[in-house]
Amino acid sequence: MTIQWFPGHMLETENLLKKVISKVDAVLEILDARLPQASANPFVNKICKGKFRLKVLNKNDLADPEQTKLWLDYFETEKKVPAVSICGTQRSQTYAALNYCVSQINRNRARKLKVMVLGIPNTGKSTILNSLAGKKIAKTGNVPAITRHQQRTSLNNNIDIYDTPGILWPVIEPKQKAYILAASGAISDTAIDYTDIAFFAATLLIKKYPDLLMLRYPFLETLPEDEIMLIEKIGSAKGCLKKGGIVNLQKASEVLIRELRSGKIGKISFETPKDIEL
Numbered sequence: 001m002t003i004q005w006f007p008g009h010m011l012e013t014e015n016l017l018k019k020v021i022s023k024v025d026a027v028l029e030i031l032d033a034r035l036p037q038a039s040a041n042p043f044v045n046k047i048c049k050g051k052f053r054l055k056v057l058n059k060n061d062l063a064d065p066e067q068t069k070l071w072l073d074y075f076e077t078e079k080k081v082p083a084v085s086i087c088g089t090q091r092s093q094t095y096a097a098l099n100y101c102v103s104q105i106n107r108n109r110a111r112k113l114k115v116m117v118l119g120i121p122n123t124g125k126s127t128i129l130n131s132l133a134g135k136k137i138a139k140t141g142n143v144p145a146i147t148r149h150q151q152r153t154s155l156n157n158n159i160d161i162y163d164t165p166g167i168l169w170p171v172i173e174p175k176q177k178a179y180i181l182a183a184s185g186a187i188s189d190t191a192i193d194y195t196d197i198a199f200f201a202a203t204l205l206i207k208k209y210p211d212l213l214m215l216r217y218p219f220l221e222t223l224p225e226d227e228i229m230l231i232e233k234i235g236s237a238k239g240c241l242k243k244g245g246i247v248n249l250q251k252a253s254e255v256l257i258r259e260l261r262s263g264k265i266g267k268i269s270f271e272t273p274k275d276i277e278l
């Protein structure tokens with residue numbers, strides 16, 4: 001399975017970025033802390049060559065803290081690239097990331113510094129911009145592709161910050177990466193079968209986070225043997241039923257994915273640095 005979800009504004013954004021990136025002093029590459037590898041767009045690598053770039057693992061409040069630590073270590077020690085983890089709604093944390101970025105640039109203080117926020121959809125770019133500005137300037141939302149145009153904001157400290165639309169790439173493969181991105185909410189839910197995402201998520205939860213699963217769904221009593229059993233049990237317990245009492249897998253899948261994305265099941269990471277080494 002491959003996923004293709006590349007709305008027109010993403011291509012427009014790529015073309016714009018190719019033109020304007022040379023005028024920018026530094027880039028905040030916003031990744032999702034739950035999927036720091038899958039949420040890295042190779043296009044960002046390509047256009048940011050030679051430019052200072054800070055990897056910002058956002059939504060760290062939703063990610064498994066142990067894994068986030070491993071990821072930061074992986075980027076800094078193995079890849080030798082600067083990385084921080086933040087919660088995009090916490091101003092002290094977004095400022096810490098920006099200040100770190102600014103401290104790494106040879107700065108002519110008379111000139112305004114241009115910092116660009118880049119990343120795939122739904123990683124929290126506009127939320128971070130709003131947090132830095134201290135007011136709601138950019139529209140945000142829990143579905144991908146909310147921002148459709150580049151937006152500049154002047155901060156008090158002689159810095160201009162640029163929010164950009166989230167961009168993916170035309171064909172997303174392998175399958176594992178597509179599922180991880182879909183489970184996080186980076187790809188439109190119309191581009192992929194909901195039950196497929198839920199099967200992927202259920203498998204991950206049974207294997208890696210069985211304790212969180214049992215805590216969130218005490219009606220399970222014992223750990224389900226497989227992903228279908230888990231989704232069926234959630235469906236029965238939450239009343240996601242069709243005529244005749246059969247579980248409506250689509251509805252049950254929606255419940256699981258919603259709870260996973262919102263953090264209700266717990267702090268969960270979808271991939272670990274070890275997955276890369278495999």
Ligand SMILES: Nc1nc2c(ncn2[C@@H]2O[C@H](COP(=O)(O)OP(=O)(O)OP(=O)(O)O)[C@@H](O)[C@H]2O)c(=O)[nH]1
Nearest residue numbers: 059088122123124125126127140141145146147166
């Ligand atoms: N829990 C949590 N939610 C966050 C965080 N940062 C952003 N969000 C939420 O994530 C969703 C997406 O945020 P946006 O700021 O719209 O994401 P974006 O990267 O600008 O998305 P596009 O414009 O579609 O590319 C919103 O529901 C935000 O409230 C965070 O650090 N933690």
Ligand SMILES: [Mg+2]
Nearest residue numbers: 125126146147
């Ligand atoms: Mg946005």
